[in-house]
Amino acid sequence: MTPSHPKIEQPRLGEPYLLTPGPLTTSYAVKEAMLKDWGSWDDDFRAMTRELRSSLLDLLGDGADAFDCVPMQGSGSFSVEAMLASFIPPEGKALVLANGAYGQRSAQTLQYLGRDHIVLDKGDYLPPRGDEVARILADDPAITHVVAIHCETSSGILNPVEEISEATYAAGRKLLIDSMSAFGAIELRPSDIRYEAMVSSANKCIEGVPGFGFIVARKNELEAAKGNSHSLSLDVHAQWAHMNKTGQWRFTPPTHVVAAFIEALRAHAAEGGVAGRGARYTRNRDVMVAGMREMGFETLLDNRWLSPIIVTFFCPADEKFVFDRFYNLMKDKGFIIYPGKLTVVDSFRVGCIGQMDEDVMRNVVRAAKESLEEMGVTNAAPPLRALEERAKLAA
Structure with missing residues (x-):
């Protein structure tokens, strides 16, 4: 198109x-898509879920075949917690790169989860740099994962995730990205920036409405995540396995929000x-x-x-x-x-x-x-x- x-x-x-x-200003077409009721078990809604997942994977470009998409009910923070709990095993340790409220929220989430972690706190707005990440990882071999915020909306800073990724994988660790406010408007191609998983939300750059987030993760990481989560409802592996087996969400999906998001995805594609x-x-x-x-x-x-x-x-x-x-x-x-x-x-x-x-x-x-x-x-x-x-x- x-x-x-x-x-x-x-x-x-x-x-x-x-x-x-x-939340942001949405189009009339997105609003109007919510005027119809959908059965969550119906084949038509299952088709919408398939379109949602495949369309989001299409945004990755080259390398998308290694990934799958798992939508998750709730606000974006629900999906961040789901990602951290599912992909950082109980015995793992995270380095959280914080320069605002959302990095600090990831650290707080890990504290609730009982996951070992340390924080590189850059204050209100200084960007975490690759050389800093490299030094911390060299000094602490127990760190298994790095958690980075793509766009920290506390300040509006676009963090340098490419150099963060390079430092992370040069040290043999894994990167998880909170791209809540950036995905859909700023490229995050795995062929250019390596990461294991990222999260975003329906009501950000795709221009849908609030109600669910989504985790885009490597299939091998999804398979390895079985048993890691602390939560029944936020278990990414369980949601993924159930969707792949039945085409359905495990628990009641936000049907109207999904319908709005499908319309928003089509408008996103039409815009380029x-x-x-x-x-x-x-x-x-x-x-x-x-x-x-x-x-x-x-x-x-x-x-x-x-x-x-x-x-x-x-x-x-x-x-x-x-x-x-x-x-x-x-x-x-x-x-x-x-x-x-x-x-x-x-x-x-x-x-x-x-x-x-x-x-x-x-x-x-x-x-x-x-x-x-x-x-x-x-x-x-x-x-x-x-x-x-x-x-x-x-x-």
């Missing part, structure tokens, strides 16, 4: 754009797949960032590390700027932004994904300008401390 620029629809009256990393979707999100980011910088806003990250998923901006130093009021003014204009998660300086985030194009992002910039004017903020420049923090990253 020839890739085409998608038709971006205006939200219904009173429905704002969600400038968040998911990962490359097409990623190109639109990149244009969204570039237009929005340029407009915000023109007003004096500063991004947390240098251009080198900016992801096309979500961007963190420092709050202005002007004492008239109050984030809660800015948030409500933006919402009144039709845009829901995201609070910041930095611990050192005040910030906020603007997402670039979902049913939005560069014209929408120009309207976002216009709304931000009008909101500042209504607040009486004449300069969006951040405090000096914020710029000092960014300089650490540049170094």
Whole structure:
């Protein structure tokens, strides 16, 4: 199918754009797909599950034959926990690469699971680098797995998973990737980046709605995962084996969400797949960032590390700027932004994904300008401390 620029629809009256990393603004076609009821045991729904799994594997490109796809009910964090519990055996040990809330959540999950682990904590936004991973693995031969976040949405940083993978496998260990907010818009081809398993979610770059995540893993790892999981419902091996045997989910599937996701997958393919979707999100980011910088806003990250998923901006130093009021003014204009998660300086985030194009992002910039004017903020420049923090990253 020839890739085409998608038709971006205006939200219904009173429905704002969600400038968040998911849930996000979806198309009418995705919403309408949820209007029909499906029997979870019916052959038609089994066919939908097959299409879902095979279409996701198609996004891997070369090397996909070695993998299989296992959808899992629940939010993305359910699938992350399922991956960690199923592929890190009870006697294993993990190195978690953390530079934000989601790396820390993986570490917390491992603590709940009783899996031995250590954390390379890079703070709010510094990227874990391959040479650091190599040194830690050389010093600790007990480590069996490395856990990396592809896009850390706390800051919007796109982590260097390729060099992390190279360091991991050079040391004879295995890599597990949380690609929750990146898969579908940023390539994660196993022919280019080696890993054993990755997870993502229906309501991210594929532009579906919340309700399930999915684990894409090597078949030999799925086979070896039998008996590892602590959980009946989050056992990836059991879900995989049951699906392959019966074509059904083990427990009640989110049928309407699956139907919406099938529609979203078809739209994703029509847009040109990962490359097409990623190109639109990149244009969204570039237009929005340029407009915000023109007003004096500063991004947390240098251009080198900016992801096309979500961007963190420092709050202005002007004492008239109050984030809660800015948030409500933006919402009144039709845009829901995201609070910041930095611990050192005040910030906020603007997402670039979902049913939005560069014209929408120009309207976002216009709304931000009008909101500042209504607040009486004449300069969006951040405090000096914020710029000092960014300089650490540049170094």
